Amino acid sequence: MSCAPAQFIGGEWVRASSTLTVEDPSTGGQIGQIGAGDAQAVDMAVRAATDAMAPRRWGPAQRQDALLALARAIEEQAAILTVLESRDAGKPIFATSHIDIPAAAAVLRYYAGWAARLTGETVELAGPGDGVGYVLREPVGVVGQIIPWNYPLMGVAFKIGPALATGCACVLKPSELTSLSALWLARSLERCGVPAGYVNIVTGTGAQAGAALVAHPDVAKISFTGSTAVGRQIAAQAAGACKRVTVELGGKSPVIVMPDADLDRAAMAIAMNIFSHCGQTCSAGSRLIAHESVADDLARRVAHIGASMRMGPVDDPDTRLGPVISAIQRGRIAGHVDAALAAGARALCGGVVPDGPGYYYPPTVLCDVTPDMSALREEIFGPVLTVQSFASTDLDAIAAMANDTPYGLAAYVWTGNLAWAQGMARRIRAGSVRINAGGGGDMALPSGGMKMSGFGRENGRAGIEAYTELKSVAMLA
Numbered sequence: 001m002s003c004a005p006a007q008f009i010g011g012e013w014v015r016a017s018s019t020l021t022v023e024d025p026s027t028g029g030q031i032g033q034i035g036a037g038d039a040q041a042v043d044m045a046v047r048a049a050t051d052a053m054a055p056r057r058w059g060p061a062q063r064q065d066a067l068l069a070l071a072r073a074i075e076e077q078a079a080i081l082t083v084l085e086s087r088d089a090g091k092p093i094f095a096t097s098h099i100d101i102p103a104a105a106a107v108l109r110y111y112a113g114w115a116a117r118l119t120g121e122t123v124e125l126a127g128p129g130d131g132v133g134y135v136l137r138e139p140v141g142v143v144g145q146i147i148p149w150n151y152p153l154m155g156v157a158f159k160i161g162p163a164l165a166t167g168c169a170c171v172l173k174p175s176e177l178t179s180l181s182a183l184w185l186a187r188s189l190e191r192c193g194v195p196a197g198y199v200n201i202v203t204g205t206g207a208q209a210g211a212a213l214v215a216h217p218d219v220a221k222i223s224f225t226g227s228t229a230v231g232r233q234i235a236a237q238a239a240g241a242c243k244r245v246t247v248e249l250g251g252k253s254p255v256i257v258m259p260d261a262d263l264d265r266a267a268m269a270i271a272m273n274i275f276s277h278c279g280q281t282c283s284a285g286s287r288l289i290a291h292e293s294v295a296d297d298l299a300r301r302v303a304h305i306g307a308s309m310r311m312g313p314v315d316d317p318d319t320r321l322g323p324v325i326s327a328i329q330r331g332r333i334a335g336h337v338d339a340a341l342a343a344g345a346r347a348l349c350g351g352v353v354p355d356g357p358g359y360y361y362p363p364t365v366l367c368d369v370t371p372d373m374s375a376l377r378e379e380i381f382g383p384v385l386t387v388q389s390f391a392s393t394d395l396d397a398i399a400a401m402a403n404d405t406p407y408g409l410a411a412y413v414w415t416g417n418l419a420w421a422q423g424m425a426r427r428i429r430a431g432s433v434r435i436n437a438g439g440g441g442d443m444a445l446p447s448g449g450m451k452m453s454g455f456g457r458e459n460g461r462a463g464i465e466a467y468t469e470l471k472s473v474a475m476l477a
Contacts, residue, residue, distance in 0.1 A: 011196025052197025141220030151281030306363030
């Protein structure tokens with residue numbers, strides 16, 4: 001399981017001057033080491049990316065073929081990647097084999113389809129004469145990409161996919177907690193037709209490698225997915241240097257359940273959304289807001305599902321819940337829950353740190369929460385669902401409850417009433433709204449946040465175009 005402590009720069013492995021320990025969250029034991037990148041390593045990577053873009057034109061058909069080949073490489077290496085991702089990120093092998101690895105390949109395939117379909121336009125000039133104008137869509141340049149630890153390989157695919165499709169070279173910094181699958185994928189880049197320097201991987205901490213990447217003057221765009229606190233710092237720094245920036249940050253997503261909802265479908269979807277991957281998903285529906293006629297019944301159903309989910313070793317195919325990523329993260333989750341319970345909340349399930357090795361925390365449903373509780377206000381990033389209710393079907397009042405958060409990443413609405421569904425979708429301040437559906441999304445739809453959940457969009461046409469610049473050309477007679 002050990003990985004060489006080296007950076008992947010300019011198509012070659014460059015040994016790092018220092019290392020970081022790789023930990024298995026399911027046991028707390030060491031499983032390897034990675035390089036601790038610094039400003040020097042970042043500078044080497046940015047130079048390699050700049051050089052890669054300078055001398056040649058890597059054509060759209062070639063970019064498409066390379067992305068398709070990378071998708072095939074992931075599928076060919078699915079067995080080892082499944083185990084690697086499970087051990088590194090603490091994910092049950094059921095999840096990595098059925099979701100993470102296939103989804104990473106699907107993401108690259110989707111972006112491959114864009115490589116040959118990016119176009120500019122011709123424009124009839126407004127001024128006098130017989131001139132002609134046209135607009136070119138060109139790659140923005142070298143892109144710095146920083147991804148979190150919750151979906152390591154999928155995170156790589158979502159970042160390098162649009163960059164390569166548009167012809168941008170990139171420097172990717174995976175989380176220091178989950179870098180192994182990114183380094184493994186680097187081994188396949190050359191044979192899949194990605195020119196040296198178009199994808200560079202620098203592992204290390206955010207304080208060193210990440211900060212150096214954001215600050216580098218030759219990086220034209222930063223794409224960051226992670227915490228709101230770090231995202232705010234990056235956005236402020238990028239603004240000072242006039243860098244393009246996309247930041248997808250935290251969430252505290254509401255799940256609104258109207259009185260006519262199908263409770264069987266809703267309960268299962270809500271439970272899977274917040275408990276799968278132990279709630280370590282930025283768009284997880286963590287605030288259940290249900291009509292008072294169904295709230296208690298629905299909360300009990302969700303709690304029953306959560307309590308029945310098998311929590312255990314990640315290599316057991318029957319396990320559905322693994323550990324959270326670290327001891328620090330588990331302590332943070334427990335702190336929010338313990339404070340809520342001490343202030344009068346009730347736990348319908350969970351709420352107690354289990355004994356034994358690893359960083360496990362059980363599915364938890366909290367009722368009787370109040371607005372002053374941090375469990376209701378802050379992003380916990382754990383398997384914790386809070387429950388609130390409303391009495392009327394006044395959409396403005398319900399939307400006010402849903403919007404009573406500094407975040408605005410995602411929202412979920414359960415109803416069979418089309419007017420209610422459309423009305424709530426328009427009133428909720430969130431980057432995406434899913435109706436009668438659980439977590440996840442579609443790559444063809446743009447995703448991103450409002451308010452403190454960030455700005456800019458990934459996925460779909462908007463996500464692709466975010467990696468391009470427009471250039472106007474006028475030819476006058």
